[in-house]
Amino acid sequence: MIIAAFITLYAGTALLAGTALCTGRYLQTAEQRVLGWAHRLLIAGALCLVLAFGARWIEWGLVPLTTLTDSLLLFALLSAVIMAFIARGPVKALLCFYVPPLALIAVINAVVAHHYFLAAPKVLRGMLLSAHVGLAFLAYAFFFVASATSVAYLFQVHSLKHRRTAGLFRKLPPLERLDRTLFLLIRFGYVFFGVTLILGAIWSRIDADLLGAHWWLSAKIIRAIVMFMFYAAAYHMRQLGWLRGQRLAYFVFLGFSLLMASYVVLGIAGLSNYNFWGSAS
Amino acid sequence: MTLAVVGLSHQTSAVEVRERLHFSEESVRGALLQLRKHLGAAGVVILSTCNRVELYAHRTENPETLCDEIRAFLSEYHSIPEADLTQALYEHTGRNAVAHLFRVASSLDSLVVGEGQILGQVHDAFIAAQASQSTDKVIQALFQRAFSVAKDVRTHTSIGAGKVSIASVAVDLAASIFMDLADKCVMVIGSGKMGETTLKSLMARGVGEILLVNRSIEKAETLAETVHGEALALDDLSTQLHRADIIITSTAAKDFVLRPEHFHTALRERSHQPVFVIDIAVPRDVDPAVAAIDDVYLYDVDALQEVANENLEARRKEVDASMCIVETGTERFEAWRQSLLAEPTIVSMAEELNAIRERELEKTLGSLPDLSPEQREEVTYLTKRIVNTILQRPMSQIKREVGQHNDPHTVLGLVKRLFGLKEMP
Numbered sequence: 001m002i003i004a005a006f007i008t009l010y011a012g013t014a015l016l017a018g019t020a021l022c023t024g025r026y027l028q029t030a031e032q033r034v035l036g037w038a039h040r041l042l043i044a045g046a047l048c049l050v051l052a053f054g055a056r057w058i059e060w061g062l063v064p065l066t067t068l069t070d071s072l073l074l075f076a077l078l079s080a081v082i083m084a085f086i087a088r089g090p091v092k093a094l095l096c097f098y099v100p101p102l103a104l105i106a107v108i109n110a111v112v113a114h115h116y117f118l119a120a121p122k123v124l125r126g127m128l129l130s131a132h133v134g135l136a137f138l139a140y141a142f143f144f145v146a147s148a149t150s151v152a153y154l155f156q157v158h159s160l161k162h163r164r165t166a167g168l169f170r171k172l173p174p175l176e177r178l179d180r181t182l183f184l185l186i187r188f189g190y191v192f193f194g195v196t197l198i199l200g201a202i203w204s205r206i207d208a209d210l211l212g213a214h215w216w217l218s219a220k221i222i223r224a225i226v227m228f229m230f231y232a233a234a235y236h237m238r239q240l241g242w243l244r245g246q247r248l249a250y251f252v253f254l255g256f257s258l259l260m261a262s263y264v265v266l267g268i269a270g271l272s273n274y275n276f277w278g279s280a281s
Numbered sequence: 282m283t284l285a286v287v288g289l290s291h292q293t294s295a296v297e298v299r300e301r302l303h304f305s306e307e308s309v310r311g312a313l314l315q316l317r318k319h320l321g322a323a324g325v326v327i328l329s330t331c332n333r334v335e336l337y338a339h340r341t342e343n344p345e346t347l348c349d350e351i352r353a354f355l356s357e358y359h360s361i362p363e364a365d366l367t368q369a370l371y372e373h374t375g376r377n378a379v380a381h382l383f384r385v386a387s388s389l390d391s392l393v394v395g396e397g398q399i400l401g402q403v404h405d406a407f408i409a410a411q412a413s414q415s416t417d418k419v420i421q422a423l424f425q426r427a428f429s430v431a432k433d434v435r436t437h438t439s440i441g442a443g444k445v446s447i448a449s450v451a452v453d454l455a456a457s458i459f460m461d462l463a464d465k466c467v468m469v470i471g472s473g474k475m476g477e478t479t480l481k482s483l484m485a486r487g488v489g490e491i492l493l494v495n496r497s498i499e500k501a502e503t504l505a506e507t508v509h510g511e512a513l514a515l516d517d518l519s520t521q522l523h524r525a526d527i528i529i530t531s532t533a534a535k536d537f538v539l540r541p542e543h544f545h546t547a548l549r550e551r552s553h554q555p556v557f558v559i560d561i562a563v564p565r566d567v568d569p570a571v572a573a574i575d576d577v578y579l580y581d582v583d584a585l586q587e588v589a590n591e592n593l594e595a596r597r598k599e600v601d602a603s604m605c606i607v608e609t610g611t612e613r614f615e616a617w618r619q620s621l622l623a624e625p626t627i628v629s630m631a632e633e634l635n636a637i638r639e640r641e642l643e644k645t646l647g648s649l650p651d652l653s654p655e656q657r658e659e660v661t662y663l664t665k666r667i668v669n670t671i672l673q674r675p676m677s678q679i680k681r682e683v684g685q686h687n688d689p690h691t692v693l694g695l696v697k698r699l700f701g702l703k704e705m706p
Contacts, residue, residue, distance in 0.1 A: 165457070166591055166592070170457070241553070247575065
């Protein structure tokens with residue numbers, strides 16, 4: 001089964017990389033059919049990643065969410081599904097913004113997969129924790145696609161302001177539609193992230209002894225709460241009409257950049273564990 | 282068997298000449314019948330638009346004089362001495378005539394390359410010719426192929442992408458900002474002609490609400506009645522600006538009518554929903570500093586013209602790719618047209634084999650007197666089936682070879698010698 005997991009992971013990654021190459025080819029040639037291939041490759045890539053996730057699950061009999069590769073695998077496949085859904089029909093050119101960063105993440109993940117895939121995932125105690133982690137990555141996937149959409153929005157704004165209205169500009173959806181898509185993605189991400197935090201809070205009550213007395217002071221929890229408040233602010237301000245268009249796009253892009261930066265900083269500093277200020281049992 | 286086109290276009294003649302040779306919609310039918318009679322041609326089509334007048338004809342006899350006769354017809358029909366037309370008229374025959382029509386239908390020969398109107402005009406000209414029974418097999422195939430080539434050019438290249446008139450560029454840009462114009466409000470400030478044209482283009486795309494602002498409220502009301510809009514006085518501009526998603530300004534004011542402060546207030550009131558400002562006035566009505574405000578997209582006449590020129594340039598870049606499609610289409614059509622040369626030989630070959638079949642059948646049936654009528658019929662049917670099956674492959678091969686061969690008469694001569702066919706008249 002480990003072989004199957006590796007094969008499907010590498011195949012899925014190759015398909016995502018192929019999708020990214022197709023978008024690059026499209027930017028060179030502007031051939032619409034190339035985008036059609038890109039979309040099909042993206043769907044095929046997502047299917048392969050689903051199979052890789054399934055193979056991993058079957059192999060260990062555990063929900064595979066606790067190693068870096070497993071988490072990124074879930075993140076990549078969820079992002080790919082959301083992207084394939086949004087960038088369908090006449091707005092396939094959005095793939096030019098969506099797929100290259102996703103393919104990069106998938107390729108990096110595939111490179112380090114060998115080390116992580118040979119180790120068993122840690123045990124997630126109960127469905128509650130599995131749902132908590134799974135939903136967190138679903139929310140991240142929405143935030144990731146939202147940040148890519150915000151780049152597409154800013155590209156359109158830049159083109160309009162500088163009167164560069166040829167090429168890719170023509171193939172992307174109108175600003176108003178991008179703004180609505182952005183809002184929708186934030187809404188879903190916000191809701192899933194909210195549920196993630198609630199499930200996490202419930203779990204912390206159940207397994208309080210495992211996490212230690214000061215679990216809520218961990219950098220991971222503080223980051224999650226800050227991110228939640230950030231996206232909550234974005235969602236509610238957009239809902240009220242205080243933040244939209246260009247400013248919302250900047251805000252969302254900044255939000256995801258902060259999220260990524262915090263992951264890297266906390267990872268390097270070794271502050272990703274719970275209870276780093278307290279004494280875990 | 283010759284195809285020819287004689288005509289003139291914006292490239293070879295001034296509008297004064299073109300309008301003298303123009304065929305009105307009402308006169309085309311009569312002209313087609315006269316032309317057909319004049320040429321003794323099998324098929325004719327008259328294409329008459331504001332940018333070109335072209336007469337297409339196909340006939341089998343006297344190919345060398347066909348162009349002269351079409352020219353003479355034009356001169357006679359419009360009562361213009363032939364000498365006056367010599368400079369303006371061009372003529373193409375055979376393959377060149379085919380390629381010319383394909384270029385025209387694909388809008389590669391148009392004043393504005395890639396415009397879509399010409400295909401409809403070619404189609405109308407063909408329908409008119411068909412309605413007056415002035416087309417033959419070759420003309421029908423020629424025009425059908427022209428439509429198919431034009432469609433291929435539009436599908437496989439970006440020749441028709443990007444608008445090239447100020448009004449249509451403005452509408453295109455509006456569509457790249459807003460999802461649906463039906464729920465959008467357009468504010469027209471001033472009553473310039475260009476502003477009116479742009480408004481009409483937006484109305485054609487189903488824009489929702491129209492506000493007309495004018496220094497004189499009476500004038501605004503008069504305009505509002507014609508477009509079912511709402512009239513506003515210029516003094517109300519500041520308080521009503523937030524309602525507008527698209528603003529078209531074309532006043533004769535010497536100073537700026539809209540300044541950044543107007544937009545700062547309006548954007549707050551409309552929760553920073555984007556505003557598209559089209560400033561068609563000269564001198565400009567909108568302070569250029571407005572362009573720097575977030576969520577405001579300002580385009581003046583020069584900016585719109587710049588986009589139009591960019592689009593036109595992009596279309597020109599597609600001409601080479603389009604010409605390849607036209608070239609392929611011409612090759613295929615010419616191969617088909619050349620294959621028609623094989624038809625008399627094929628008919629003769631079929632007649633020859635059928636004559637042999639009938640002769641032999643008669644002998645055989647004569648020696649079998651006991652056969653019932655049903656059995657005789659069955660044997661006759663059998664011989665027909667055998668001959669048809671034998672003929673099937675050579676017929677299609679001969680057509681193919683004749684269509685593709687540089688010297689079709691060599692192929693046909695060989696077939697005639699092979700089957701002992703008589704020379705066709």
